[in-house]
Amino acid sequence: MKLNRDMNILIVGLGLLGGSYAMSLTRQGYHVKAITRSHASVEYAIDEGLVEYATNEVEAQLVGEADIVVFALYPHVFKEWVAEYQKYFKSGAVITDVTGVKSCIVYDIQSMLRDDVEFIAAHPMAGREKSGVQNCDDSIFKGANYVVVLTDKNTQGAIELCKSIGEVLGFARISELSPEEHDKIIAFVSQLTHCIAIALMTCQTTPHLEEYTGDSFRDLTRIARLNDDMWSELFLLNKDALISEMELFEGELDKLKTLLIEGDREGLREMMRYSTARRAVFDKPKD
């Protein structure tokens, strides 16, 4: 079962990601409706034609008509929503999400969920340093990675459907991970990098530093602009994995420092050659 234009898609939470999903799917002729908390987001989504319909209320009929529900909410809000409103889901509906952490979410949702509805988690690895539906942009998916996060409760039909959403949105690579694998990798590639950007930005208060920076400093700190409400929740929900990746990274930085202290030029060059060779693997497919 792949995504098709007869299906009713409901997006819950029109932020940057929910809005970008809506923009992409609506532009491609899919039927997209939305529920979101803020009046301004409802108005914006309707004015910009991102959705066929949007509301602030959790309308039983609207939820009950949806074949697919995409949750783009903060983790704790997502859980509360499902607990309270799952009674409205259509029998046979598939629900998915965009949440940045998985172990703390997926099992809880799957165990509380009605037997006739399936939850299959996904993580679209795309974003911007600005939040909110007003900054949505469906081009962020181009060349990006999309991860389907599976447990043994998931069925082949739902896996295929969830992957086809990633394909329709334009992701370049679609892969599968368990919740535990996902959280360990995310701690490294996403959460650790945000920690580094924050620390770079807060550790120096030299005035006029911006007059002396090049692109390297700008690149490493682009993501130092973040939504503190969301990211603090994501960090704490994945705390153990994140702390262990921070320690791994600090250990490697210490290796580099030791080579410097010892004046070991060949050792430095070897690390640099390895990092240069390995970095080539990480270019976006379109690069």
Add this chain to the structure above:
Amino acid sequence: MKLNRDMNILIVGLGLLGGSYAMSLTRQGYHVKAITRSHASVEYAIDEGLVEYATNEVEAQLVGEADIVVFALYPHVFKEWVAEYQKYFKSGAVITDVTGVKSCIVYDIQSMLRDDVEFIAAHPMAGREKSGVQNCDDSIFKGANYVVVLTDKNTQGAIELCKSIGEVLGFARISELSPEEHDKIIAFVSQLTHCIAIALMTCQTTPHLEEYTGDSFRDLTRIARLNDDMWSELFLLNKDALISEMELFEGELDKLKTLLIEGDREGLREMMRYSTARRAVFDKPKD
């Protein structure tokens, strides 16, 4: 005295930066000639029209005609070059450079240099992750920063000339620092960021990690591709400053780790809000 089209400009070392200087100045109608070691670079520069003339030899007449000599060499090669060939400089010539470290270069060159020639150091804060004249590109200067690095041996005339080179190349901001200030700032904004990118790239060997990365990881590791020969020399020449910036950064990362361990959400949010606010200062002027 500003840069003008009657002056003879000689570039020594056609790599990425030397080549990009040549490209920009020649396109704007300045007279640019070059000396560089590799035959391939000489041929490339002539074929692409980057210079009026280029050679592998240090020709006495060519050096003797130059009003301005721009050195774009590795630090130790730069010193050796001046020691050996300064006898050819025209009386009254101004020499400048693009070297990424200053304290270990500027005083040595100024003290060995003939009295009738002035060395004024500059650091164009621009680059790419690919080296060599074949990758030169004069658009790298747009929106970038250019730092003139002064000692009390420098004259107003040479300072004005050196700044005007930065203006002609199209830099957005031109400022002045002492060699010591420069090296401390560079250790932070450039060398530390390269160390971080290297450590991020070498600390994990998880296979297929590239399938699960987003732009944040790509951005933080773009500069993990580097010329190991040049960067190991730059790191070691600025070793003390770099080590102290690494320690400052590690201390800040530890603060973040402690907040995580303690589950101090408000502390995390405060750091994030500060980093978000401070990052806005670092956008390129054109952004």
